[in-house]
Amino acid sequence: MSETNVDVFTALAHPTRRQILQDLREGEQSAGEIAGRFTSSGPTISRHLSVLRAAGLVTERREANRILYSLAGEQLAHxxxxxxxxVCPEQMLLRGLRHRAPSAASPADVSPEASLGS
Known part of the structure; x- marks a missing residue:
């Protein structure tokens, strides 16, 4: 597994970080707004945001004296x-079928075992 994937799964391992990601689905939020939703201290939330940023799951931008965070969902999906x-050969098969021409067989027409040479 690549280092980036390890960082992503490490970031997802903590429930507070998962909740932050869910909250950011609503849109960009300041660090203070994010911290206000938790009982943890500001520095603790700041460390969680740092882990999420290092994993590429959130982006930040500065606006005056505020830091605003946004969800970077593409990295998570990737x-x-x-x-x-x-870990799931069926996913590779389905991905390959999606990239074929429209006249290619649908996933229901091809069994995973047949495509994998079983």
Whole structure:
């Protein structure tokens, strides 16, 4: 597993970080707004945000004296997709079928065992 994927799954391991990601689905939020939703201290939430940023799951921008965070969902989708493809051969088959021409067989027409040479 790549280092980026390890960072993503490490970031997802903590329930507070998962909740932060869910909250950011609503849109950009300041560090103070995020911290206000938790009983943890500001520095603790700041460390969680740092882990999420290092994993590429959130982006930040400065506006005057505030730091605003946004969800970077593409990185999460890419990392989880790569992981599933590695551990679930059926996912590789389905991904290959999606990239074929429209006249190609649908996933229901091809069994995973047949495509994997079983």
């Amino acid at each position: 990392s989880v997709g790569n992981f599933l493809s590695a």
